[in-house]
Amino acid sequence: MFSQSRNDWLLFIGFSIAVLCAPILMEPFGGNYPDLLQKLAIFGLFAIGFNILFGLTGYLSFGHAAFIGVGSYVSIWSFKLLTMNAIPAVLFSVIIAGVFAFLIGYVSLRRSGIYFSILTLAFAQMCYSLAYSVLTPITNGETGLQLRALRTNPDLGLLDADIRVLDQALGIQETSVPTPNFFGLQTSGYEGFYFCAVILIVGFFIAQKITNSNFGMMLKAIKSNQNRLNYTGIHARPYLLAAFVISGMYAGLAGSLMAVTDPIAGAERMQWTASGEVVLMTILGGVGTLVGPVLGAGIIKYAEQKVSSWNEGIISDFFSFLPAGLQDFTASFVSLFVGEGWHLTLGLLFMVIVIFLPGGMMEGFRRIVGLFKRPNDNDTVSNSATAQPAE
Amino acid sequence: MAVTETSATEAPREFQSGVANSVLHINDVHKSFAGLHALSDVDLAVREGETHAIIGPNGAGKSTLLNVCVGRLKPDRGSVTFDGEILTGKEPHEINQLGVARVFQTPEVFPDLTVLENVMVPALSKRDGHFTLNPFKRFGAETRLRDEAEATLKSVGLQGQLTALASSMSRGDKRRLELAMGLIQHPRLLLLDEPTAGMARHDTNATIDLLKQIKEGGMTKVIIEHDMHVVFSLADRISVLAGGRIIAQGTPEEIKNNPKVKEAYLGDEEV
């Protein structure tokens, strides 16, 4: 299973270095703080997983945020019931998100095209609505599921007091509400980032193996011509279901990491607009490429943090070199797109990418590289679509 | 000698003995679209190892018959059996896994994959069955399979274009790729829907030679073809379909001399 071509290893090593050095790389952009870095890694992972479904098979799911929610809730419950160690939380989240993905995928994949999109959307909205209403005893509704101190009064429900059976059995002392850890190492701050980063690298490696495998080739063949594949003796549905479950597990993992780095889980994570966001990340970076989705996730999360924190004052200062009247006008126009208006920028970005660059940034890079390449180099490029180091 | 009469009298006998020495059995198949009878009372037995051509004027129901065989269409009545297995009601992928491969009339390749990948996919399907979860088995790493794919591509004359995207190929090349995708599966029964349509004369002859070679390998083939040159160079037996019915069956010589066939079909075609 470790047979990779040299290009793949180069890509993998380059990716790993880039991720591990992210704090240094983000320094010039003012993005070197753990909160943002964690987000980059987590959403990168989410987008990598989503790409296994959407990028390889072409099946557009509008319900992947549901698995994020499942992952988060399961992790918090693992903290509440078992132990503050992150490993069981992560494992349980991935497994249970996989089970959910299997159930939802099994039903949704009976249809294709837009019907599939609507079915996944319907399931995700159901999960979201249920988390807010009937499942309140498990999800704690609008307040969100949180960690509590150990139960001292047996009358308290599990939502208000934790038991942490494993930690108790191991005799771990708790003073106040504890934070998640990884064998004693805390999982917030930079430690948290590196915890996520290592998982991101492992996730990338697995996705790379899948993309380059026989299995991955079948997924690409589904996207290319599912009908023909049937007459070739391949039953597409099990492949699709496997891809759906794998991408659901990635989403569950991402949700779990959100809970590990910041132990609270709320239903708003499951809303369908959150599913729309991961679609955007994937197409912004480049559908069907390995690095693209991570790049897209990074850019969107970075821009979100930055652009939404700018207010009119900052903009006004920025344009202070302009004459006074023009400065006000420019500032008020630009303020449409920043701060609260961040979503407007996001929507515009979405449209621009779909209209002008359906292959995303990776295609953009390839076009730029193509401009500088001699024409007779072309036939060597065509086969390495996913293997271009872009970091 | 009136071939229709002989075939009519022979048909029951052949049907009985056909179970023994024929692989594909089309048994009393009916199919109508919105009241229009595309196929009626079609009985056909294809013997093991033979090349059986189905000819007939446009709209005679040839493609419908092929579609019924591979599970794309469900017949209203009747059944198709292959080597004792009933094909009617099976999914296309199940039929393929039984050893029935189809070469499409309009090229149905995987446009976003390379030529080599296009051939590797059916090769994997032949080897691994309709589903295997092998997410870590590197695609193209198994040299034996790869060599075989390259050899098959060479036999259809595509050895120079292994890494080209299928979407960038000419129509004629796509047809050859189609053929390679069928051949690499080493099917027991190969269904060819006008394998040489749209090819230049030179390529047509190359394809005929190729199909003749495979014939020596013992593969059973059913060919739908307009080009009489191809039909008479390849076929061991010919069935003539007109108006959804089989009007004649026999060796190429018998068909050539059958007045009814001439009237129904050959009259408006160059022989």
Next chain:
Amino acid sequence: MDEIFLQVLNGLDKGGAYALIALGLTLVFGTLGVVNFAHGTLFMLGAFCTVALNRMLTTSYQRVNPDKTDFLGNPLKEDIPYVQDWFGADFSAFVFDYNVPISILLAIVVMGLVGVIMERGLIKHFYNRPHADQILVTFGLAIVMQEIVKHYFGANPIPQNAPDIVGGAANIGAWIGLGDNVVYPVWRLVYFAFSATIIFSVFAFLQFTTFGMVVRAGMQDRETVGLLGINIERRFTIVFALAAIVAGLAGVMYTPILPPDYHWGMDFLVLSFVVVVVGGMGSLGGAVLAGFMLGILQSFASMNQVKAIFPGIDQIIIYLVAVIILLTLPRGLMGRKGVMED
């Protein structure tokens, strides 16, 4: 019995909104072949036409009224709407009261323009792109329109009032002999009547005009109609604008029922898409039927007696129905063969 009747009524106005949105969605999908994720936003834009008109009418200047004083003893500053100054107090009182119906005129113009611009500027370039691209680009557009509305009108719902004459409640129970328990806001009945009228007009338009005939033919077989030498492009624009107007009007009239809010678009989009899929992609009758059916089902599911048996059912009923329908009837209730199949 009263309760059931009340729930049917409750479902009718919501169902009317669903049906109107789904009608436009289906029309656009059936003729143009485009999956428009921004269609819910058109509904929202219509609603904000009402808000905008209201804003325009209440634009005022301050005038010091020397005859009155405020509570500090200073001369009272009064806000005088320009309308009142220009046209007199009676007229201004009239237009304030009839703000919502008058907005219909505004909405027809605005939504028609929006529709034409959207189709010419964006949608037409996506006729031959995959459905996934259409979904993505219109989704992006929906976000953009929603955020612009949010920027200018704020994030809070802005209540609108129905004209006084239809602002009260009607004792429907007494009308039809069910006792006095069925009392229902008149405006909601107006909404139902309005949506029925619009639906009826659209169907009549498609049935009895040459234009409608071409559109219906186009829904059956787009290629053939193109081959007949009919300028299908211009008709596409008109169909799209028509769908936008229908959605917009549905929005205008809905404002007194629910205060308009910038994220109406997204809320109603998901629901109306489910409606379209349940009704059957490409079937206008199916869209209307499914709209009313789901509206009524939803109001039944929110009855306390039902919720007592199936907690939370009101939240998920629509999605649940959609899942069941899609799995049992792949083409929806009235879907035609060959629409959106592989």
